[in-house]
């Protein structure tokens with residue numbers, strides 16, 4: 001199989017490239033990534049030595065460049081991870097979210113159609129369903145996104161399904177819950193808490209900190225995506241949930257305890273506008289159809305993740321670029337957070 005992976009230099013994408021490469025050593029991989037602030041070649045150190053692996057720096061929204069890539073590589077399958085992914089950024093800068101997450105997906109779909117791709121796996125998110133107080137969302141639940149990021153992802157899901165219904169393109173969508181693990185950019189909650197705690201910096205908790213997320217260890221997600229790629233039915237959506245619901249404040253306290261840091265590092269700040277209170281997914285479809293369920297408990301996943309960040313302080317420091325700092329200086333001052 002020749003597989004085109006987009007966004008392979010980001011968090012989940014790079015974990016998937018390594019997972020796929022180790023599991024299928026002779027299959028050809030082309031990784032296309034724009035290398036935004038979240039894309040990092042260090043995430044795939046050593047991969048360039050693997051036979052059959054290639055990286056191309058390109059924007060998925062560039063129709064001309066993507067067409068050339070499809071024409072030359074002729075992929076059998078596409079897995080699209082490329083996206084702008086941080087909710088807080090989407091609240092202040094919407095344009096690039098619409099361009100990458102919707103227009104970019106449209107470009108990929110057109111190329112996939114023109115060059116006869118046999119499977120198009122689109123990586124979506126549980127955030128498209130919005131918030132739920134009790135129970136959980138199934139794949140046929142109504143979409144009710146709350147922020148520009150999740151709205152751009154919901155719009156893309158509609159477009160992906162339209163290419164199946166209108167043109168018969170064999171698409172599959174995954175909607176996973178919050179991932180965590182090695183190589184996650186430290187603007188996201190868990191690596192941010194680990195990083196700030198290690199550096200003895202304040203930890204910003206939005207609002208009361210009682211919002212609930214369902215944590216999924218990234219390797220469990222990679223295994224699920226591979227199963228969907230191989231056995232997912234065209235035109236179908238698969239939820240992938242960690243089944244480990246935790247309130248944000250609980251997660252922070254656990255990390256502080258493991259790192260022997262005081263709770264005085266916790267600082268409650270203004271809540272995120274449109275903040276979803278709770279995400280929860282039913283995973284009975286993927287369990288029934290593809291035999292998947294999460295294997296990594298939150299306790300062992302968080303311990304593994306923390307060990308990785310402690311060992312890779314250099315990687316963490318390298319993510320603190322000028323662009324990153326200037327966004328967060330402005331953003332944190334809006335939140336009323338002084339010390340970071």
Ligand code: NAD
Pocket residue numbers: 006007008009010011012013032033034035036037038039040058059060061080081082083084085086100104123124125126153175176177178179180185
């Ligand atoms: P990330 O922000 O870590 O990585 C995104 C990658 O996409 C980066 O390497 C970036 O350079 C690349 N990219 C961005 N715009 C691009 C463009 N226009 N062209 C080519 N490449 C581009 O994201 P992530 O957390 O790894 O998320 C990957 C996918 O999974 C996204 O589609 C996201 O919506 C989805 N998702 C993430 C989570 C999560 O908890 N992280 C949960 C559910 C779904």
Ligand code: DAU
Pocket residue numbers: 085086087088124125126127176177178179187188189190192204205206209211212213248272279
């Ligand atoms: O649910 C899947 C989604 O999970 C993905 O689609 C998104 O790409 C990914 O970013 C993530 O979105 P969240 O908004 O849930 O994740 P984030 O890491 O930004 O925040 C997790 C929770 O922690 C959320 O309730 C907000 C809160 N939070 C976050 C940050 C960064 C804080 O309280 N303080 C913080 O500093």
